[in-house]
Amino acid sequence: MFIPTVPTPEEILDKSFSRAKKAANKVRTSTIPRYKKSKQTEEARIKTACQVTKDTFNNLLDKTPQVENMHMFYQDYIDVMVGVDELKKSLGALNWAVGIMNKLENEYVFKVRRSRPENAANVRKAAFGRISSVVRQIKDELDFLDFTKGKLRNMPTIDFEAFTLVIAGFPNVGKSTLLRQITPAEPKVADYPFTTHGIQIGHFEKRWKKYQIIDTPGLLDRPIMDMNNIELRAMVALEHLADVILYIFDASETSGYPLESQMRLYNEIRHVFDTQIICVFNKMDLVENNKYLDEYISMLDNPLMISASNGSGVDLIIKELEEYNGGKKGNKNEKRVGNGES
Ligand SMILES: Nc1nc2c(ncn2[C@@H]2O[C@H](COP(=O)(O)OP(=O)(O)OP(=O)(O)O)[C@@H](O)[C@H]2O)c(=O)[nH]1
Ligand SMILES: [Mg+2]
CATH class of the missing domain: 1.20.120.1190 (Four Helix Bundle (Hemerythrin (Met), subunit A))
Known part of the structure; x- marks a missing residue:
C-alpha cells in the first residue's frame, strides 16, 4: 500500500x-x-x-x-x-x-x-x-x-484473477522449498522454524492458465486466539485467497513436529476453511518405509508423496492443480477427506 x-x-x-x-x-x-x-x-x-x-x-x-x-x-x-x-x-x-x-x-x-x-x-x-x-x-x-x-511497505500484491494455491503447514516442513520448486520465486529457506514471516508469492502459467502459489508462515496447532501475528497472516491468506489449500506434512518429523500434531492441525484447517485441500507428505527422501508413517498416510485419501528439495513428486502437484482448476475436482473435499477424527 x-x-x-x-x-x-x-x-x-x-x-x-x-x-x-x-x-x-x-x-x-x-x-x-x-x-x-x-x-x-x-x-x-x-x-x-x-x-x-x-x-x-x-x-x-x-x-x-x-x-x-x-x-x-x-x-x-x-x-x-x-x-x-x-x-x-x-x-x-x-x-x-x-x-x-x-x-x-x-x-x-x-x-x-x-x-x-x-x-x-x-x-x-x-x-x-x-x-x-x-x-x-x-x-x-x-x-x-x-x-x-x-x-505496509511490503504488503503483497495479489493477482485476484489467477487460480490460487495457498501452502500451509507447520513451521519448517518445506513450504518455501516447495514454492521455489514450482515457481521462480525466491523465498527464504532455512532449517529453523518461522523462517517465513510474511507472505511469499510465486506465479506460473500452464496451458494458458495463470496460477498463483502463496507460501505462508508456519502454523502451530493452537487456537486462533493464541496465534501470533506471523501465524495470523497465514490464516488471512488461507481465508481470503485460497482456491485450493496445499497442506504439507513433514513425513520425516525433522522439522521437530510429530505427525500427530501435524494431523491435528490438518483437521483443524479442514474444519475451519470451506476450501478443498491437497495433502502432501514431504521430505520423503529422509524416510525409510515405516509402519508408523504408513498409519498416518492411510488416514488420508491418496495423499501425494514428494521431496520438495529434490523436486520429486512436484509434477504430481501441478497435475492435481490443473485438475482442480479445470473443474474436474470441483466439490469441497470431494476427494481428500480425512479420517474424521477430531
Ligand atoms: N531432506 C529434505 N529437506 C527438505 C525438504 N524440503 C525442505 N527441506 C529442508 O527443510 C528445511 C525447512 O524448509 P523451508 O522450506 O524453509 O520450510 P518452511 O515450511 O517454509 O518453514 P517456515 O517458513 O519456517 O515455516 C530447510 O532446511 C529445507 O532445506 C525435502 O524434501 N527433503
Ligand atoms: Mg517458509
Missing part, C-alpha cells in the same frame, strides 16, 4: 510558516498603499500558513488508500499488521485538523481585518500559536501513519 511520506509536526510547521513568510514578502514589495500593507501582509501570512498546513493533510488523506474499499484480504492483512481501527482513527485526526484549519483561517483573517494596523502582527502571532498547537496535537497520529507506511 502506498502512503506518501509522512512529515513530523515540526516539518509541517516549518514549511507552512516559511511559505507564509514568502507570501508576506510578496505583499510587502507590492504597490499597495503603505498604510494597508501591515494588515494585508499579516492576512497573507495567516491564509498561507493555514492553507499549506491543510494541503499537507489533504495530500496525505487523498493518497492513502481507503481501507474500506479494499479487498477483504488487504483489510484483514492491514488489521493484523497495524490495526484498521487505529489507522482510521489517525486519518480521522487529519480530517479534524483540516476542519480546524478552515475555522482558524476564517477567524483570524476576520480578526486581522478588524484590528488596528499596529496590532496586526499580534493577531498573526496568535494565529500561528493556534496552528502550531493543532498540528502538535496530532503528533501521535502522524507517527502512527509513518509506522503504518513502514509496516
Whole structure:
C-alpha cells in the first residue's frame, strides 16, 4: 500500500510558516498603499500558513488508500499488521485538523481585518500559536501513519484473477522449498522454524492458465486466539485467497513436529476453511518405509508423496492443480477427506 511520506509536526510547521513568510514578502514589495500593507501582509501570512498546513493533510488523506474499499484480504492483512481501527482513527485526526484549519483561517483573517494596523502582527502571532498547537496535537497520529507506511511497505500484491494455491503447514516442513520448486520465486529457506514471516508469492502459467502459489508462515496447532501475528497472516491468506489449500506434512518429523500434531492441525484447517485441500507428505527422501508413517498416510485419501528439495513428486502437484482448476475436482473435499477424527 502506498502512503506518501509522512512529515513530523515540526516539518509541517516549518514549511507552512516559511511559505507564509514568502507570501508576506510578496505583499510587502507590492504597490499597495503603505498604510494597508501591515494588515494585508499579516492576512497573507495567516491564509498561507493555514492553507499549506491543510494541503499537507489533504495530500496525505487523498493518497492513502481507503481501507474500506479494499479487498477483504488487504483489510484483514492491514488489521493484523497495524490495526484498521487505529489507522482510521489517525486519518480521522487529519480530517479534524483540516476542519480546524478552515475555522482558524476564517477567524483570524476576520480578526486581522478588524484590528488596528499596529496590532496586526499580534493577531498573526496568535494565529500561528493556534496552528502550531493543532498540528502538535496530532503528533501521535502522524507517527502512527509513518509506522503504518513502514509496516505496509511490503504488503503483497495479489493477482485476484489467477487460480490460487495457498501452502500451509507447520513451521519448517518445506513450504518455501516447495514454492521455489514450482515457481521462480525466491523465498527464504532455512532449517529453523518461522523462517517465513510474511507472505511469499510465486506465479506460473500452464496451458494458458495463470496460477498463483502463496507460501505462508508456519502454523502451530493452537487456537486462533493464541496465534501470533506471523501465524495470523497465514490464516488471512488461507481465508481470503485460497482456491485450493496445499497442506504439507513433514513425513520425516525433522522439522521437530510429530505427525500427530501435524494431523491435528490438518483437521483443524479442514474444519475451519470451506476450501478443498491437497495433502502432501514431504521430505520423503529422509524416510525409510515405516509402519508408523504408513498409519498416518492411510488416514488420508491418496495423499501425494514428494521431496520438495529434490523436486520429486512436484509434477504430481501441478497435475492435481490443473485438475482442480479445470473443474474436474470441483466439490469441497470431494476427494481428500480425512479420517474424521477430531
Ligand atoms: N531432506 C529434505 N529437506 C527438505 C525438504 N524440503 C525442505 N527441506 C529442508 O527443510 C528445511 C525447512 O524448509 P523451508 O522450506 O524453509 O520450510 P518452511 O515450511 O517454509 O518453514 P517456515 O517458513 O519456517 O515455516 C530447510 O532446511 C529445507 O532445506 C525435502 O524434501 N527433503
Ligand atoms: Mg517458509
